Amino acid sequence: MPTVAEMIVEALVQVGVKRVYGVAGDSLNSIVDALRRHEGITWVQVRHEEVGAFAAAAEAQLTGQLSVCAGSCGPGNLHLINGLYDAHRSMAPVLAIAAQIPSSEIGTNYFQETHPERLFADCSHFCEFLSTPRQMPRLLQIGMHTALSKRGVSVLVIPGDVAMEEISEDKSRHDFAHLRPRVRPSEHDLDELAGLLNESKKVMFLCGSGCATAHDQVIKLATLLQAPIVHALRGKEHAEHDNPNDVGMTGFIGSPSGYRAIEGCDLLLMLGTDFPYQAFYPKKARIIQVDVRAENLGRRSRLDLGVVGDVNETLLALLPKIEQKADSSFLQESLADYATTRKDWDSHAKGLAGQTPIHPEYLAALLNELASDNAVFTCDTGMSTVWAARYLRMTRDRRLLGSFNHGSMANAMPHAIGAQFAQPGRQVVALCGDGGFSMLMGDILTVRQYELPIKLIIFNNSCLGMVKLEMQVAGLPNSGTDFKPDVNYARIAEAAGILGVRIEDPAGLPGAIKQAMEHQGPALLDVVTNPYELIKPPDLKLSQAWGFSLFMLKETVLGNASNVTELIESNLR
Numbered sequence: 001m002p003t004v005a006e007m008i009v010e011a012l013v014q015v016g017v018k019r020v021y022g023v024a025g026d027s028l029n030s031i032v033d034a035l036r037r038h039e040g041i042t043w044v045q046v047r048h049e050e051v052g053a054f055a056a057a058a059e060a061q062l063t064g065q066l067s068v069c070a071g072s073c074g075p076g077n078l079h080l081i082n083g084l085y086d087a088h089r090s091m092a093p094v095l096a097i098a099a100q101i102p103s104s105e106i107g108t109n110y111f112q113e114t115h116p117e118r119l120f121a122d123c124s125h126f127c128e129f130l131s132t133p134r135q136m137p138r139l140l141q142i143g144m145h146t147a148l149s150k151r152g153v154s155v156l157v158i159p160g161d162v163a164m165e166e167i168s169e170d171k172s173r174h175d176f177a178h179l180r181p182r183v184r185p186s187e188h189d190l191d192e193l194a195g196l197l198n199e200s201k202k203v204m205f206l207c208g209s210g211c212a213t214a215h216d217q218v219i220k221l222a223t224l225l226q227a228p229i230v231h232a233l234r235g236k237e238h239a240e241h242d243n244p245n246d247v248g249m250t251g252f253i254g255s256p257s258g259y260r261a262i263e264g265c266d267l268l269l270m271l272g273t274d275f276p277y278q279a280f281y282p283k284k285a286r287i288i289q290v291d292v293r294a295e296n297l298g299r300r301s302r303l304d305l306g307v308v309g310d311v312n313e314t315l316l317a318l319l320p321k322i323e324q325k326a327d328s329s330f331l332q333e334s335l336a337d338y339a340t341t342r343k344d345w346d347s348h349a350k351g352l353a354g355q356t357p358i359h360p361e362y363l364a365a366l367l368n369e370l371a372s373d374n375a376v377f378t379c380d381t382g383m384s385t386v387w388a389a390r391y392l393r394m395t396r397d398r399r400l401l402g403s404f405n406h407g408s409m410a411n412a413m414p415h416a417i418g419a420q421f422a423q424p425g426r427q428v429v430a431l432c433g434d435g436g437f438s439m440l441m442g443d444i445l446t447v448r449q450y451e452l453p454i455k456l457i458i459f460n461n462s463c464l465g466m467v468k469l470e471m472q473v474a475g476l477p478n479s480g481t482d483f484k485p486d487v488n489y490a491r492i493a494e495a496a497g498i499l500g501v502r503i504e505d506p507a508g509l510p511g512a513i514k515q516a517m518e519h520q521g522p523a524l525l526d527v528v529t530n531p532y533e534l535i536k537p538p539d540l541k542l543s544q545a546w547g548f549s550l551f552m553l554k555e556t557v558l559g560n561a562s563n564v565t566e567l568i569e570s571n572l573r
Helices: 004-014 027-039 047-061 083-091 140-151 188-198 215-225 233-239 254-266 309-323 329-349 360-370 383-391 412-420 432-439 439-450 465-473 489-495 506-518 544-557 559-570
Strands: 019-023 044-045 067-071 092-099 126-129 155-158 202-205 230-232 246-249 267-271 286-291 305-308 376-379 399-402 428-433 456-461 499-503 523-528
Touching: 004 027, 004 044, 004 140, 019 027, 019 047, 027 044, 027 067, 044 439, 047 083, 047 092, 047 399, 047 412, 067 083, 083 092, 092 140, 092 254, 126 140, 126 233, 140 155, 188 267, 188 305, 188 309, 202 215, 202 233, 202 254, 215 233, 215 309, 230 233, 230 254, 233 246, 233 383, 233 399, 246 254, 246 329, 246 428, 246 506, 254 329, 286 399, 286 412, 329 432, 360 383, 360 428, 360 456, 376 383, 376 412, 376 489, 383 428, 383 465, 399 412, 412 428, 412 432, 412 439, 412 523, 428 559, 432 456, 432 489, 439 489, 456 489, 456 506, 465 499, 489 523, 499 506, 506 523
Parallel strands: 019 044, 019 067, 067 092, 092 155, 126 155, 202 230, 202 267, 230 246, 267 286, 286 305, 376 399, 376 428, 428 456, 456 523, 499 523
Antiparallel strands: none
8 A cells, every 4th residue: 555655656646747846855755755655856966945935936927837845844844934935925736745743742841843734825726634543645635626716825744654544546647727717797887898898098007917917908908999008027028028008017126117107007007016115006097906816906006897797708799899990199198208218227228338336227138139039037136126127028938037026035046947947848947146146155056966067156246136225215323335446256056056246347247148148057257346336217206306315425524525426426327
């Protein structure tokens, strides 16, 4: 008879899982051994369980299928929690196996005892404790089914001794390939939606990740309505490409054109987005929200109409009810505004020989130019996300992954690991901050161990750039944000057996990027970038300007006038 561990592995294979990410440990060893003995599935040894959870999240987002990570009892599975929060908030179907101490010792304050079924409840749709083999395979089936159908995390807690017990073999098949229902609004809702759109003069679209399967329908509808299209950050990869109505992104790191287009509309149509920032919603316009998750409707702003439905299915049913608008003035004004914004941004993406340190915008623009048309980009939270959002242009086949909802540091390399495992034939480029990369830097050894051809690009500004900016805006002098400027990450990569190149002069940057992209194995570019680079928000508030002025005054009083000078000179371009 099979053991519980063997039954788990067999079920994972049946639903198409190819690998399990984690760090081996005593309570998990029976599952690791079962993986070793089963063809068609492998154990991926990471250096930190958090990396395993991030990697599983990236794989699930790219494939749409279930991915799996695991951690041994106590600290082992606790290390998963940050990556699982990211997966859950990114709606990535991930199953986490949280091993537990021997079942006879639970409740005795035993060595490494925790209660994962409590700890993981906040970052999962399903979190249950497997106390006896008789609960198999039902709990596993429910967990996998829940992760796939609700698009999020399931956690199965298993004591090591229970995993080793034998169980009567279950011959049932586990096939959950078609779990996402087609959700279409009622005719009444469609008629009301069409009526509001047809009678409005200045319609504006705000697109999120829910538009992933609806690109063509979104463009058709926008064309009929002469509507500009703004995207949230998670909507960038789905709404930006092949879009003649694109006027940029909204949010704190978005474009002024996107902000102004939303402010100028008389009706905002939200499509598959739970955009969280209330300050960026229009103050006077009517608002309609279409989302497959009813709980998202009206959560961020007042609504004139909320429609439950998959975006693609909704628009397919809606399009025949929409009248062609003749007046394109609002669209043309918004497009012209975006062209001005784009010209301003592109003017900063320059690099002249000897002009150091390198502008991060120049690095991001070159990556956009030299990466393949089907590259998978991952980016760390912080300034790396800013440059990715503004300078990476999406194509139909490019992808952009980040911790866009959870906002965790150190996600770019772990996400890249999962992406490269999931799709080994694709180019994977990680835009890493030096703070983010160094936080989970140990897993560069995972990249080396499996010879993953990931291209790690370090935006090395020797500081926590976004935190530094937040302090400046708040009028606070910089504190706790700076690193030693002489850390050479290229040498660290070389010591690990990875191609490492350090670039300090913009003249050498194009060639270095080409070298990394053409290299057959993993490569790391350590690019020394300007720490004084500012990002102008779409709508500059008086309080922000005052905070920044206060920061400069305090820095001068504290004897750091050179910092102020560098800041001014870096941004007067």
